[in-house]
Amino acid sequence: MPDYDVIIVGAGSVGVPTAMALADKGVKTLVVDKHPSVGQGENKHAIGGIRATHTDPAKILVCLKSLDVFSTWRERFGQEIEWLxxxxxxxxxxxxxxxxxxxxxxxxxxxxxxxxxxxxxxxxxxxxxxxxxxxxxxxxxxxDGSASPLLACNFFFQRARALGATFQFKADVTGILVEKGAVTGVATSAGRFSAPVVIDAAGPYSADLNRSLGVDIPVxxxxxxxxxxxxxxxxxxxxxxxxxxxxxxxxxxxxxxxxxxxxxxxxxxxxxxxxxxxxxxxxxxxxxxxxxxxxxxxxxxxxxxxxxxxxPMTPDGSPFVGWNRKVDGLLHATGMCGQGFMLGPGVGEVVARMVIRNETPEDRIVLEKFSLYRDLGAGMEALK
Missing domain, CATH: 3.30.9.10 (D-Amino Acid Oxidase, subunit A, domain 2)
Structure with missing residues (x-):
């Protein structure tokens, strides 16, 4: 039997709120990260801006949900993330x-x-x-507004753990494991972990991560x-x-x-x-x-x-969120183009619904726009 239902690679602006959303839906989730704690990759370098002011409908829809999470966090959980x-x-x-x-x-x-x-x-x-x-x-x-990336990520982490998510730090991923064209887990410096779904939330290191199984992703x-x-x-x-x-x-x-x-x-x-x-x-x-x-x-x-x-930039300034068509069970949530902090909670909820196969009509708009297989030659989003 697999150790987990889902393994997330990356405990940052996208991986941590995704773990929170998955755990909230009862999905047995493991997050692996090479750093000693959450938010120690690019999350701590974010400046904290959160906006739904975009020209891409997918970004607007996702960030409106993120804004709802950030703006109500203190009211719901009594924790100060410095939302302004x-x-x-x-x-x-x-x-x-x-x-x-x-x-x-x-x-x-x-x-x-x-x-x-x-x-x-x-x-x-x-x-x-x-x-x-x-x-x-x-x-x-x-x-629109702002919040502290480190405080928000830390409290999302605490919430994810309270809901049942597991975090394995100091675990550098050396490869995604695949058998007969399907994901079976990950190999890390801290050992191997098995799951039928692996979520790539590795940000600027996604290209190297995917290259380990022969997948080319333009990040x-x-x-x-x-x-x-x-x-x-x-x-x-x-x-x-x-x-x-x-x-x-x-x-x-x-x-x-x-x-x-x-x-x-x-x-x-x-x-x-x-x-x-x-x-x-x-x-x-x-x-x-x-x-x-x-x-x-x-x-x-x-x-x-x-x-x-x-x-982690993509050719058109929009993320990659969706299932890989070549490797069953590989789910991309990467290439946020410097907007991972503002997109993270909204993307996390979309990804969680994807995993349990319960997407909404709005999710389908997001997934079409954020597909790895979209036309990448359409040009950069105007307000990128």
Whole structure:
């Protein structure tokens, strides 16, 4: 008899909430991870933003569910994950972004997103101190927010264990075991474990994991840097996203967390492939000049720490969630493209229903859009 019903590879932003969702449905679940505890891979490098503001219906549906989990966690379980309903704001200074964002509104509202395009006075009121010169307006989605990735992952872990999930740490997976075209378990540095279903939640290491059984999955690791400042009095809890490209970057974004610290990140252009976690000397001058240009009041805030994390990227900026068609029992939940923290709880619930064969009509929309076998040449999601 197999040891477990399901084995999840990866105890991070996707693997842990997936274990929680599976255990809640009575599925005997094991999570294996090479690190000594949960969230020690890329989860601890996440900056904490959570939004349903996307242009992909699958991401909207999944993240609306994630928002429900994050926003009600303290009320339901009495645990502080530092959820802050600050919203997401995309300020607009060019006609290009104005037309683009306005064109998405009917579609976004159709799928349940609370969002509107506001004029410059509303944007200036929501982002005190923003540069008013040339400001046209922007979108505000007030139900989006932020939370602590480490606290959330830890409490999801505690909940998963309370529901019966098992976690095996310091277990580096050396291969997925297959017999006659079907998954039978995993081999790890801590021994072998058997199950008829293995879920790939290995993020930037998914390509190597799948290569062990001859499966090619187009997930490529890219490096992104982030930083956090000293705490200051709260003035803008919203995640502010400047979509304008600049030399060396496509966009950048920042928000103020519950402690008053500003946390910020940039999207490098061209991308930086690889698995290096080493900080660079380019990041701070590049992002800080952009931030001060948008928000002059930030020029005297001191930066406390800089770090570098990995984004498991797919060709079109959307995840892979679904059954593998070549290996029976292999289920992919990977390639979150740097959005694993916000997608994790929603993806976990979809995956749990897949395992017990009880998908909803909304799940089918998600699975079609996130299929490994979709057309990957359609282009990157506009709000990636």
């Amino acid at each position: 309903k600050g919203g997401y704001i995309f300020p607009v200074y060019r006609e290009t972004e104005e037309k683009l964002l306005k064109s998405f509104l009917p579609f976004q509202k159709e799928y349940g997103l609370n969002i509107d395009f506001k004029g410059p006075d509303d944007i200036a009121a929501a982002v005190p101190g923003i540069n008013r010169e040339g400001l046209i307006g922007g979108t505000i989605s007030p139900d 490529v690791s890219e490096s992104h840097e982030g930083a956090v400042t000293e705490p200051v009095q709260m003035f803008c809890p919203a995640m502010v996203v400047d979509m304008r490209p600049a030399e060396g970057s496509l966009n950048y974004y920042y928000y103020q967390n519950k402690h008053g610290q500003l946390i910020f990140c940039i999207t490098p252009d061209p991308p930086i492939p690889g698995t290096s976690h080493d900080e660079t000397s380019r990041f701070l001058p590049q992002v800080c000049s952009r931030m001060v240009s948008l928000m002059p009041r930030l020029k005297h805030i001191r930066v406390r720490r800089v770090w570098r994390g990995l984004y």
